[in-house]
Amino acid sequence: MDTTLPDASGPSRADMDATALEATTITVPRPKALVKVEEPPKFDLDTYIANYAGRTRYDRLYLIGICSPLLSIDALKGAIDEAKINKDVSRYEKAVRALAEVAPSDPDASLDAAWVQETNRYVQTQTERLEHELRGYKNNLIKESIRMGHEDLGNHHYKTGDLAAASKAYSRMRDYCTTPNHITSMLFKMVNVATERGDWMSVQSNVHRLRNSQSKPDDAAKNISKITAASALSQMHQTLYLDAANSFLSIPPDLGDTYNEVITPNDVAVYGGLCALASMNRDDLQKNVLDNQTFRTFLELEPHIRRAIVFFCNFKFRQCLDILEAYRPDYLLDIHLQRHIPQLYKRIRTKSIEQYMIPFSRVTLDSMAKIFAPTVVGGEARPTDISSPFVQELIGLIQGGILNARIDLEKGLLVSNQIDLRAEVQRNTLESLREFNQEAHWRILHAAFIRAGLEVKPDEADASEQGHGGRFP
Amino acid sequence: MTLLSDIISASAQLHNSNHPPSDEYDRQVRELVQYFRRLQTTKALDSLANDESFLDRFDPAIDSIPYLFVLHVQIQKAQELNADSFPADIRPSGKLWICAAHFLTSFDGVQVKYAGREWRQLIELVGQVSQAASMASATLVKDAMLRLDPSCAVFTSSHLLLVRLCLEAKAYSCALPVLNKQICHFPISLGSPPSDPSVLCADHGSGVSFMTEDSRISSKLSYRDYLQYFLYGGMVYMALKEWRNALHFLGIVISTPSTNSVSLIMVEAYKKWVLVSLLEKGKLCPPPSITTPHVAKVYQSIARPYIILAHAFERGDLKRLNAEIDAANGVWCADNNLGLVTQVVGAFFSQTVIKLGKTFAALTMVDLSKQVFPSPVSAEVTGSAVSSLIMSRDLNATLVQTKDDAESSMLRFSSIHSLPRLSHELDLQSQLKQEMKLMETMVINLGKTNHNLGLSDEYVDSLHKGQVWSGSSEVNPIVGVEAGLEMDEDLMGDMS
Numbered sequence: 001m002d003t004t005l006p007d008a009s010g011p012s013r014a015d016m017d018a019t020a021l022e023a024t025t026i027t028v029p030r031p032k033a034l035v036k037v038e039e040p041p042k043f044d045l046d047t048y049i050a051n052y053a054g055r056t057r058y059d060r061l062y063l064i065g066i067c068s069p070l071l072s073i074d075a076l077k078g079a080i081d082e083a084k085i086n087k088d089v090s091r092y093e094k095a096v097r098a099l100a101e102v103a104p105s106d107p108d109a110s111l112d113a114a115w116v117q118e119t120n121r122y123v124q125t126q127t128e129r130l131e132h133e134l135r136g137y138k139n140n141l142i143k144e145s146i147r148m149g150h151e152d153l154g155n156h157h158y159k160t161g162d163l164a165a166a167s168k169a170y171s172r173m174r175d176y177c178t179t180p181n182h183i184t185s186m187l188f189k190m191v192n193v194a195t196e197r198g199d200w201m202s203v204q205s206n207v208h209r210l211r212n213s214q215s216k217p218d219d220a221a222k223n224i225s226k227i228t229a230a231s232a233l234s235q236m237h238q239t240l241y242l243d244a245a246n247s248f249l250s251i252p253p254d255l256g257d258t259y260n261e262v263i264t265p266n267d268v269a270v271y272g273g274l275c276a277l278a279s280m281n282r283d284d285l286q287k288n289v290l291d292n293q294t295f296r297t298f299l300e301l302e303p304h305i306r307r308a309i310v311f312f313c314n315f316k317f318r319q320c321l322d323i324l325e326a327y328r329p330d331y332l333l334d335i336h337l338q339r340h341i342p343q344l345y346k347r348i349r350t351k352s353i354e355q356y357m358i359p360f361s362r363v364t365l366d367s368m369a370k371i372f373a374p375t376v377v378g379g380e381a382r383p384t385d386i387s388s389p390f391v392q393e394l395i396g397l398i399q400g401g402i403l404n405a406r407i408d409l410e411k412g413l414l415v416s417n418q419i420d421l422r423a424e425v426q427r428n429t430l431e432s433l434r435e436f437n438q439e440a441h442w443r444i445l446h447a448a449f450i451r452a453g454l455e456v457k458p459d460e461a462d463a464s465e466q467g468h469g470g471r472f473p
Numbered sequence: 474m475t476l477l478s479d480i481i482s483a484s485a486q487l488h489n490s491n492h493p494p495s496d497e498y499d500r501q502v503r504e505l506v507q508y509f510r511r512l513q514t515t516k517a518l519d520s521l522a523n524d525e526s527f528l529d530r531f532d533p534a535i536d537s538i539p540y541l542f543v544l545h546v547q548i549q550k551a552q553e554l555n556a557d558s559f560p561a562d563i564r565p566s567g568k569l570w571i572c573a574a575h576f577l578t579s580f581d582g583v584q585v586k587y588a589g590r591e592w593r594q595l596i597e598l599v600g601q602v603s604q605a606a607s608m609a610s611a612t613l614v615k616d617a618m619l620r621l622d623p624s625c626a627v628f629t630s631s632h633l634l635l636v637r638l639c640l641e642a643k644a645y646s647c648a649l650p651v652l653n654k655q656i657c658h659f660p661i662s663l664g665s666p667p668s669d670p671s672v673l674c675a676d677h678g679s680g681v682s683f684m685t686e687d688s689r690i691s692s693k694l695s696y697r698d699y700l701q702y703f704l705y706g707g708m709v710y711m712a713l714k715e716w717r718n719a720l721h722f723l724g725i726v727i728s729t730p731s732t733n734s735v736s737l738i739m740v741e742a743y744k745k746w747v748l749v750s751l752l753e754k755g756k757l758c759p760p761p762s763i764t765t766p767h768v769a770k771v772y773q774s775i776a777r778p779y780i781i782l783a784h785a786f787e788r789g790d791l792k793r794l795n796a797e798i799d800a801a802n803g804v805w806c807a808d809n810n811l812g813l814v815t816q817v818v819g820a821f822f823s824q825t826v827i828k829l830g831k832t833f834a835a836l837t838m839v840d841l842s843k844q845v846f847p848s849p850v851s852a853e854v855t856g857s858a859v860s861s862l863i864m865s866r867d868l869n870a871t872l873v874q875t876k877d878d879a880e881s882s883m884l885r886f887s888s889i890h891s892l893p894r895l896s897h898e899l900d901l902q903s904q905l906k907q908e909m910k911l912m913e914t915m916v917i918n919l920g921k922t923n924h925n926l927g928l929s930d931e932y933v934d935s936l937h938k939g940q941v942w943s944g945s946s947e948v949n950p951i952v953g954v955e956a957g958l959e960m961d962e963d964l965m966g967d968m969s
Contacts, residue, residue, distance in 0.1 A: 386836065399832060406831070406832060406833055406834040406886070407832060407836075408833070408835045409840065410835040410837075410885065426901050429905065433905070434717070436912070437908060437912055438724070439761070441655055441721070442728055442761050443763060445725055446728065446730060447926065448659050448922060449696075449699075450730055451659070451925060452660075456696050456730070456731035457696070
């Protein structure tokens with residue numbers, strides 16, 4: 001026993017260590033295993049970031065800083081400034097660490113210990129002061145003061161980066177809200193916090209509450225654009241692209257710069273356009289996107305998205321895909337789009353192949369490859385061979401049931417399947433007749449077995465088995 | 474000699490009477506059978522046991538009952554005389570065997586209905602005698618069964634006997650006329666003697682009414698009998714490669730109602746079900762929906778290797794399929810399913826090629842073998858396999874040999890249009906008609922089942938009404954409120 005015990009405990013401890021290691025390796029690299037965007041994006045960093053307000057500026061700068069080697073130093077410096085202004089120590093440290101990896105010799109790449117200490121102390125005292133004030137208000141039992149006390153505390157936490165505490169403080173405001181306006185503003189604050197935390201379910205539920213809040217009609221009209229934008233964003237993050245597209249398309253044009261802390265009109269155009277491209281067919285795109293008067297104002301901000309959609313509707317898939325490909329680095333540096341770009345692009349591509357095939361009964365693989373795989377055509381000797389990636393992609397689509405066609409490798413054609421309705425009906429009839437007969441017979445017999453008292457019974461079987469057992473010895 | 478004349482006069486009476494069906498005829502046949510049973514018990518018939526000329530005097534087509542009884546006695550006598558229970562006379566080509574065969578091929582179906590027990594004993598004897606697995610006795614039994622009851626919709630012990638004989642004699646197609654008739658009933662005990670005896674000789678078209686337990690046409694049945702019958706029947710279909718019918722029969726076995734236990738026969742059937750469903754449909758079919766859930770669980774655990782094999786098949790991974798087959802080789806041998814398993818490998822190839830036909834309109838043989846086989850195979854192997862598939866009409870395609878070499882020959886899958894339309898349509902039409910006929914007989918049998926179970930339209934109607942009533946009781950609160958209102962009015966009336 002003595003010898004086995006350490007053996008038994010040894011591996012288990014090792015296992016625990018291993019699992020702990022795994023846990024850390026899973027949690028740690030996830031933020032670092034981000035996409036590296038080598039190509040230069042088309043936007044200018046300063047003008048891009050000037051569009052935004054609030055804490056999202058830091059988030060965006062930091063993301064660009066760690067994903068794009070070209071812009072990393074500028075972006076991270078901007079992020080450090082941003083964190084310093086907001087007195088957010090943890091973010092400051094994070095940005096400095098990232099900068100130290102990229103440019104160790106930069107003067108900003110070392111921690112300003114004095115500032116950190118001072119800021120920590122300042123944040124601490126500020127928190128204590130606000131909490132003290134809040135206690136005072138509570139003793140006085142004045143609702144409005146208590147609400148404002150909570151709000152101040154929440155704002156302070158939010159600004160300095162303690163999001164959990166911020167959302168707790170905001171949710172405590174609820175009991176002390178006296179007018180619909182208070183409720184609306186509280187809910188917006190909670191939406192902002194949840195957006196930053198990436199808690200999309202909470203965004204969705206708060207948006208729902210906002211929609212149901214009973215504020216005055218003109219106030220409600222003012223808020224509707226922000227509400228819709230938040231809801232669309234959360235739908236996109238839950239990969240409900242069609243819902244998201246419809247929500248983006250219905251955002252009223254008066255959104256303007258009012259929601260800069262989360263989303264700009266340019267973003268609305270890009271997100272909405274891409275989601276629509278990925279989830280709608282050509283008719284719907286024409287009707288809901290291009291002919292949509294409210295969305296037109298957004299689209300005018302991002303004309304290339306508009307052009308891509310027009311190309312898609314006009315059957316020019318190569319140009320559409322080219323435009324999207326050209327803007328891929330931009331979108332990969334967007335904080336909300338980054339995760340969804342591969343999925344969205346894949347869907348757009350699949351859909352364009354599918355739409356391309358619709359009017360034809362047979363297409364040569366060469367002409368398809370020219371549109372959908374130009375690099376392959378240039379690079380390989382036999383672009384339409386079975387082993388070429390484009391043909392493999394087609395095979396995958398056919399086997400997945402997306403393309404209703406067959407590949408003719410002899411003539412290099414993609415032949416669409418034509419259904420012979422008559423044969424189909426005959427086959428179905430025969431099949432269902434047979435199935436019915438079979439099932440009916442099974443059921444009739446089932447009833448007959450029971451009626452005749454001939455179910456398989458345990459006692460009889462046991463008895464006979466015992467009989468056998470008795471006979472053999 | 475008086476006995477002989479008695480018998481002749483008794484059966485002559487029968488000839489004179491009216492044609493069936495009539496009460497008069499029914500009464501006379503019953504009397505005749507009673508008479509012979511009495512003679513049998515008093516051993517009076519023994520005097521005829523050695524009279525060989527007796528049987529020649531009667532024609533079994535007209536005097537079925539006397540012939541049957543006397544034949545019976547003679548066989549008994551022969552068995553008593555010899556120590557051997559199957560003396561030479563009874564064996565095929567023996568004297569009594571010829572008589573029995575003569576009787577079984579020409580007896581009068583109506584008369585024999587009254588002497589079911591003796592008929593069954595004769596059939597069983599014929600089955601037992603032919604140990605040498607001869608096809609003759611199987612054919613005899615089959616013909617006799619169809620003669621007695623052309624619909625064969627009632628399960629009897631002779632069904633099992635027939636299928637066993639056919640399997641032993643490897644005379645698979647011999648069993649088909651009976652197997653193809655759908656069994657829908659079992660001999661049931663009526664409890665009390667039938668109130669309306671005249672039905673026996675009437676033309677029923679089906680055996681439900683006369684094949685009761687009292688008639689003794691079937692011996693006492695247990696659940697093993699019919700499980701075995703359907704399993705053997707499935708095996709007959711498997712031997713003939715009629716996979717659909719085999720699947721149907723196996724489905725009956727595995728969906729048998731059971732209380733708390735599973736018969737090993739059912740497990741056997743499930744193993745075969747897995748393999749046959751792969752052969753017929755190319756995928757693992759779930760057991761019929763009426764299967765008891767706990768039984769389905771038992772199958773899952775006992776037939777584990779089979780299910781793993783089916784998953785490998787479904788995934789389209791030839792390497793894994795072969796590995797699974799090799800790994801569980803002992804299991805297939807022990808279950809006697811090795812033959813089916815080898816056929817599954819063949820089916821895998823054809824299924825994969827047919828599936829490729831959904832993706833490709835044409836491709837070279839080299840590409841095809843790359844898609845089907847994980848390891849490189851010589852071109853001749855694939856070529857011959859594919860051409861045999863095409864020739865057996867499992868695959869609708871053409872193989873085009875290009876002139877340079879066999880390597881680059883092209884397989885072109887035909888689309889539905891290129892089928893020879895007319896013959897295809899005719900084929901379909903006959904299949905549809907066949908299914909129609911099946912359904913019609915099933916509807917008739919369903920009506921009889923309903924009758925047996927006491928499920929008439931009126932009963933269902935009243936049941937439905939009962940449900941509506943109980944449903945309306947839930948709406949009672951409204952009625953209650955109204956009643957309350959009326960009460961109020963009454964009170965007011967009293968006040969005034």
